[in-house]
Amino acid sequence: MVTKIINEGIVEELENWFDNYLREFKSGDPGWQPNIILKEKHTRMVCKEILGIGRKIGLKDEELRLARVVALFHDIGRFEQFARYQTFVDRNSVNHAVLGVKILKENKVLNRLDKSVRDLILRAILYHNRFALPKKESEECLLFARLLRDADKLDIWRVVTDYYHQEDGKRNAVIELDLPDTPGISNDVYEDLMGKRIVDIAHLKNLNDFKLLQIGWIYDINFVQTLQCVLKRGYLAMIRDVLPKSEKITEIFNVLQAHINEQISPLKAQ
Numbered sequence: 394m395v396t397k398i399i400n401e402g403i404v405e406e407l408e409n410w411f412d413n414y415l416r417e418f419k420s421g422d423p424g425w426q427p428n429i430i431l432k433e434k435h436t437r438m439v440c441k442e443i444l445g446i447g448r449k450i451g452l453k454d455e456e457l458r459l460a461r462v463v464a465l466f467h468d469i470g471r472f473e474q475f476a477r478y479q480t481f482v483d484r485n486s487v488n489h490a491v492l493g494v495k496i497l498k499e500n501k502v503l504n505r506l507d508k509s510v511r512d513l514i515l516r517a518i519l520y521h522n523r524f525a526l527p528k529k530e531s532e533e534c535l536l537f538a539r540l541l542r543d544a545d546k547l548d549i550w551r552v553v554t555d556y557y558h559q560e561d562g563k564r565n566a567v568i569e570l571d572l573p574d575t576p577g578i579s580n581d582v583y584e585d586l587m588g589k590r591i592v593d594i595a596h597l598k599n600l601n602d603f604k605l606l607q608i609g610w611i612y613d614i615n616f617v618q619t620l621q622c623v624l625k626r627g628y629l630a631m632i633r634d635v636l637p638k639s640e641k642i643t644e645i646f647n648v649l650q651a652h653i654n655e656q657i658s659p660l661k662a663q
């Protein structure tokens with residue numbers, strides 16, 4: 394296993410590098426602060442979530458350390474992306490995963506690690522925002538990529554459900570991907586979800602579609618432990634609360650519930 398090479402000292406050094414790197418963005422334009430802090434907190438929470446899932450599936454300490462590093466750097470491209478374009482929408486700026494890998498390479502951040510470990514981390518980061526994971530990849534890399542994608546989703550559910558239910562009701566275009574708050578849902582999004590598929594981002598036309606995209610992530614969860622966590626925290630119910638009460642929404646949630654029941658069968662939950 395390549396993971397043995399990462400010791401606690403290296404993880405701490407990498408965490409220090411992350412803190413230093415963020416300093417310049419935090420002292421930049423004061424108007425950017427809430428968005429920079431949003432992504433910093435997200436990163437810290439994804440580190441926490443990846444450890445939570447990792448422990449539940451029985452990873453060893455050295456694997457948990459590697460998982461932490463993958464989570465720590467997964468969104469490193471977000472800060473530069475925001476500084477350059479003032480948006481987190483990749484299609485209007487850059488692919489933030491690609492940018493993140495570039496930043497890590499240019500700054501030689503992972504150079505103290507063995508090349509095989511370094512490459513694994515970079516590939517897991519590169520895959521984290523893709524529609525699907527590649528078929529041709531090592532099982533070890535896929536394990537960390539799967540963990541990262543689940544941990545990332547768990548924390549985005551926290552961010553969006555907090556946001557939908559915040560008391561002041563203020564809107565933040567940065568979170569909503571600049572989508573309009575118009576009535577109804579798009580037919581393509583409905584079709585995706587009725588077919589038990591994750592929603593294609595190209596199908597999003599309004600804020601309801603965006604909420605449904607987050608519902609559809611259930612079809613892209615890799616570990617039953619993550620699913621149990623989502624249910625325990627009530628994220629799906631919180632999103633449903635802010636969706637229209639329509640026949641189509643009911644149908645979508647019926648299909649979703651059947652899928653969840655199938656996944657959480659007594660056999661799989663063991």
Ligand SMILES: [Fe+2]
Pocket residue numbers: 467468489521522
């Ligand atoms: Fe990301």
